[in-house]
Amino acid sequence: NEQSNKTKMANRKDGKLGIALVGLGNYATNQLAPALQQTEHCTLAGIVTGTPSKIPVWKERYGIVDKNIYNYDNYDSIKDNPDIDIIYVVLPNSMHAEYTIRGFEAGKHVICEKPMAITVEECDGMIAAAKKANRDLSIGYRLHFDPYNLEMVRSGTKKIYGEIKKISGGFGFRANPSQWRLTQKYAGGGPLMDLGIYVIQGMCYTTGMEPLAVTAQEGEKTDFERFREVEQSLTWQFEFPGGITGEGRTSYNDGMNFLKAEAEKGVFELTSAFNYTGQRGSTPDGPMNFPRVNQQAKQMDGIVLAIKNNKPSIVPSEMGRRDVKYLQAVYEAMRTGKRIE
Ligand code: NDP
Numbered sequence: 001n002e003q004s005n006k007t008k009m010a011n012r013k014d015g016k017l018g019i020a021l022v023g024l025g026n027y028a029t030n031q032l033a034p035a036l037q038q039t040e041h042c043t044l045a046g047i048v049t050g051t052p053s054k055i056p057v058w059k060e061r062y063g064i065v066d067k068n069i070y071n072y073d074n075y076d077s078i079k080d081n082p083d084i085d086i087i088y089v090v091l092p093n094s095m096h097a098e099y100t101i102r103g104f105e106a107g108k109h110v111i112c113e114k115p116m117a118i119t120v121e122e123c124d125g126m127i128a129a130a131k132k133a134n135r136d137l138s139i140g141y142r143l144h145f146d147p148y149n150l151e152m153v154r155s156g157t158k159k160i161y162g163e164i165k166k167i168s169g170g171f172g173f174r175a176n177p178s179q180w181r182l183t184q185k186y187a188g189g190g191p192l193m194d195l196g197i198y199v200i201q202g203m204c205y206t207t208g209m210e211p212l213a214v215t216a217q218e219g220e221k222t223d224f225e226r227f228r229e230v231e232q233s234l235t236w237q238f239e240f241p242g243g244i245t246g247e248g249r250t251s252y253n254d255g256m257n258f259l260k261a262e263a264e265k266g267v268f269e270l271t272s273a274f275n276y277t278g279q280r281g282s283t284p285d286g287p288m289n290f291p292r293v294n295q296q297a298k299q300m301d302g303i304v305l306a307i308k309n310n311k312p313s314i315v316p317s318e319m320g321r322r323d324v325k326y327l328q329a330v331y332e333a334m335r336t337g338k339r340i341e
Contacts, residue, residue, distance in 0.1 A: 017304050018045030019111075020068070020084045022075070022099055023091035024054050026178070027113070031276060032090065033062065035296035041304040045083045048075050075099070079106035086304070088140075089113060092180040093188050097122035104133035109307055111300070113140040115197050115327060116320030118188030123321035130317060138303045138313040139320035141201060145298035147290035148270055148279035149202070152259060155268045157208035161284055162264025164207055164244055169199035169259040171274045172233065172251030182226055190230030192327060196250030198274040200326050202259040203238060203246045211238035211246060211326065213341045216333035219251065227252070236330045248330075 019042050021028045036044040046068035047058050058064050068083055078084055087103035088111045089096055097117045103110040110130070116139050117123050130137040143149040156164055172195055180186035187193050204210055219233030226232075232253050238246030249256060260269035266284030273279065276295055281288035299315070306313045333340040 014043075016041055016043045017085040017109075017307070018043055018068075018083045019086045019088050019300065020046035020048055020070070020078065020108075022048040022087055022089050022103075023095075024049045024051065024058065025090060028088075028090040031296050032088065032300075033058075035294050035300065038294050038297040039301050039304075041301045041308065042086065045085075046070065046078070046081070048072065048078070048087075076102055076106055078103075078108065085109060086111060086307075088300075090140075092186040093118055093193060094186045097126055100126045100137065101129040104129040104135055104137075107133060107135070109136045109138075111138050111140060111303055112317075112320070114320065114323075115188070115193050116317065116324055118193075118324070120321060120325050120328060123317070123324050127317050127321065136303075136307050136313055137317035137320075138306075139315050139317060140299065141315040141319070142276075142295040142299045143198065143201065143274065144205070144315050145293070145302055146279060146295050147293065148281045148288055149205070149259075149273070151281065151283075151288055151290065152202065152206045152261065152268065152270060153208075155263075155283060156206035156261055159263075161261075161266050161268055163242070164261050164263045166245050166247070166262040167203045167207055167240070167260070168247040168262075169202045169273065170249035170251075170256035171195040171198045172249065172254050172256045174255060175252045177252060182228075182230055184229040187230060189327065189331060190227065190232065190234070191250040191252045192231065192234050192330060195252075195274075196234060196236075196248060196330070197323055197327060199248040199250060199259070200323055200330075202273065203240075203248065204322075206259065206261050207240055207244060207246075209240045209242075209244065210322070211240055213239045213339055214326070214329050214333045215339050216330045218334050222253065231334070234330070234334060236333065 048070040086109045089099045100110045216236035221232045233251030236248045259273040268283040270281040329340045
């Protein structure tokens with residue numbers, strides 16, 4: 001398998017791997033496809049969509065040829081298409097597992113958007129399918145390629161400002177999210193699944209640790225119509241090793257976007273932490289000042305380079321599974337009112 005993989009890549013004229021985007025919604029259309037115009041190691045080769053009316057624009061804008069255009073029914077025949085090396089699943093959360101597994105059955109590598117899936121069991125099935133196909137599964141965690149967030153990682157894990165005592169973060173906005181995001185069946189939960197996951201990620205990569213236990217409280221509901229099925233907002237408290245406390249918040253109703261580490265020698269933080277652009281941050285040494293990057297382009301190139309060089313992914317499926325486990329633990333703590341280990 002590995003050999004055929006390498007041979008195939010070597011045969012590609014420009015050395016770029018072909019990506020097919022699955023689900024042409026907001027993120028695929030407005031972020032990933034434009035980013036694929038800036039990538040060095042991969043290119044937009046195909047699309048998979050259930051909406052035929054979207055196709056002409058994609059053909060015109062990106063020159064996608066008819067033989068590289070699929071729908072959800074003929075998706076599996078992508079296995080016969082040598083132009084496509086990687087499937088990028090950008091569907092509603094509840095569809096990630098199925099389309100990832102079908103991607104592996106077609107012999108492709110897969111990038112899957114966050115959250116990796118709704119349950120840990122689904123994640124296990126995805127990881128098993130990747131293993132069986134001997135292909136890579138990476139998660140669309142773009143902030144692992146953002147210099148401001150990477151500075152949080154460096155400061156925290158290298159203990160530049162001493163031991164962290166407390167880590168806090170919040171991500172929320174007043175949103176009118178697409179309908180599936182407010183549906184338990186499709187989203188698996190509310191803003192925690194969509195936005196809070198970034199805070200969990202931030203706490204883990206800044207401390208370089210994983211939480212041992214969690215307590216959580218659902219926020220007050222003011223809009224019972226929209227938030228019939230999922231939480232409107234949520235707060236949670238993580239206990240990390242060494243007595244480090246973590247305080248997280250997420251909401252579809254209140255604006256917040258920060259990641260803050262309180263360490264022995266002062267505070268290092270991002271006051272704009274999780275968006276595609278516009279990060280702001282400071283350390284006890286002064287404001288952070290890094291070049292602006294296209295996070296999605298860096299992310300896709302980073303994942304593809306790891307595949308090409310046979311190196312472990314920077315954003316591997318095990319990390320995606322870990323986070324789904326914590327998301328589930330936060331919900332369990334919220335529902336039961338108990339401390340969940
Ligand atoms: P959208 O609702 O904008 O798009 C989802 C697309 O999935 C639809 O346009 C549609 O594409 C396809 N689809 C297939 N079946 C369904 C269905 N039953 N209901 C709704 N859509 C369906 O969502 P987003 O693009 O915002 O999000 C998609 C995924 O990407 C999510 O998992 C989300 O968490 C993730 N995401 C990640 C971000 C990041 O920064 N990493 C940012 C935004 C989203 P078609 O018509 O082509 O079939």
